[in-house]
Amino acid sequence: MTECVEASSRLTASELAFAPNATSPGHVTQPLLHLTVALLFIAGHPACATPCQFEAQGEGRVAAVVDARSVRLDDGREVRLTGIEATAATKQALTSLLVGRDVILRSTNDTPDRYGRQGALVFIGESDSSIQAALLAQGDALVSAEIADKDCAAALMASEAEARRQKKGSWADPSAIKNAESPDDILAGIGRFMVVEGKVLSVRQAGAMTYLNFGRSWTRGFTATISKRNLPAFETAGITLKSLENKRVRVRGWVEGNTGPRIEVRLVGQLELLGANEPTGVRP
Structure with missing residues (x-):
C-alpha cells in the first residue's frame, strides 16, 4: 500500500501532458485535474486494488454535491462520504470530480444515518480506488478514523500521511x-x-x-x-x-x-x- 501512495504522489507535470488544457473554458483547474489523474493512476496500480473493496451497496449518477461530505444521486438518494472530514477545498474538488459521473457505493452495510443519508466509500465506475483516497492523497480531506476495517483504515491513513509529508493541499498551511x-x-x-x-x-x-x-x-x-x-x-x-x-x-x-x-x-x-x-x- 505504501508503494501505491508513493507512486501516486510522484505524478509530475509531464505525466499530465496528455490532459486537456486546464485553462480552457469548461475544464477543471490544474490542481483538480492533477487529482483526477492521480485517481486514475492509483486505480491502475496493482498495489492499490486490495483495500476498501467492500460489498457494492448500489450505484447511480451524481446529480449534485450537497455539502463537503455529501452528494445527491439522480434518483434522489443522498450519500455521505465515509472515512473523511472536509477541508476548505473538499467541496470544490468533489464538484469537479463527481457531478455527472456514474459511481458505485461500497460499504459494510447500507443502513442510512439519522438524516437519511447512505454512508459509503464512493468509486467512479469500476475504479479500484475511492474518491476518498484520492482526496486524502492530495491533501484535500482529513481521515475521520470511522472506518473499522483495519486494512482500509490503514490505506486511507497512508494516503493522508504521504500528503502531509509532502505538504500538499491543506497540509501546506x-x-x-x-x-x-x-x-x-x-x-x-x-x-x-x-x-x-x-x-x-x-x-x-x-x-x-x-x-x-x-x-x-x-x-x-x-x-x-x-x-x-x-x-x-x-x-x-x-x-x-x-x-x-x-x-x-x-x-x-x-x-x-x-x-x-x-x-x-x-x-x-x-x-x-x-x-x-x-x-x-x-x-x-
Whole structure:
C-alpha cells in the first residue's frame, strides 16, 4: 500500500501532458485535474486494488454535491462520504470530480444515518480506488478514523500521511497541525475537526472518564478524553492508555471545551503514537 501512495504522489507535470488544457473554458483547474489523474493512476496500480473493496451497496449518477461530505444521486438518494472530514477545498474538488459521473457505493452495510443519508466509500465506475483516497492523497480531506476495517483504515491513513509529508493541499498551511502546547490556538477552533500533536504529560481517570493531559494545568491545557465504555476497543487493539504518558501522540477529532480545549476520543484511529524518529507535523 505504501508503494501505491508513493507512486501516486510522484505524478509530475509531464505525466499530465496528455490532459486537456486546464485553462480552457469548461475544464477543471490544474490542481483538480492533477487529482483526477492521480485517481486514475492509483486505480491502475496493482498495489492499490486490495483495500476498501467492500460489498457494492448500489450505484447511480451524481446529480449534485450537497455539502463537503455529501452528494445527491439522480434518483434522489443522498450519500455521505465515509472515512473523511472536509477541508476548505473538499467541496470544490468533489464538484469537479463527481457531478455527472456514474459511481458505485461500497460499504459494510447500507443502513442510512439519522438524516437519511447512505454512508459509503464512493468509486467512479469500476475504479479500484475511492474518491476518498484520492482526496486524502492530495491533501484535500482529513481521515475521520470511522472506518473499522483495519486494512482500509490503514490505506486511507497512508494516503493522508504521504500528503502531509509532502505538504500538499491543506497540509501546506503552517497551522494545519495544532501544537498541544498552544491550547488557546486549539480553543479558537472550537466546533471544528482538528489534528493536534503533543506529549502526553499525564493520564488520569476520574469516574467513567480517562483524561490524557497534554498541559500541566488540567483546566486550561489541551486534553483528550476517553469514556469508560470505549476502553474495550483500545484494550483489543493492545493499547494501554497509561503507557501513553510521556509519549508523543497525534489526536484528531472535534474540538470542544470552555476554559481549556479537549477532543473526545471515541475511536482507536483517533490516536496515533508518534515514534521517536518520526518527524513532527507542520507546527504553527
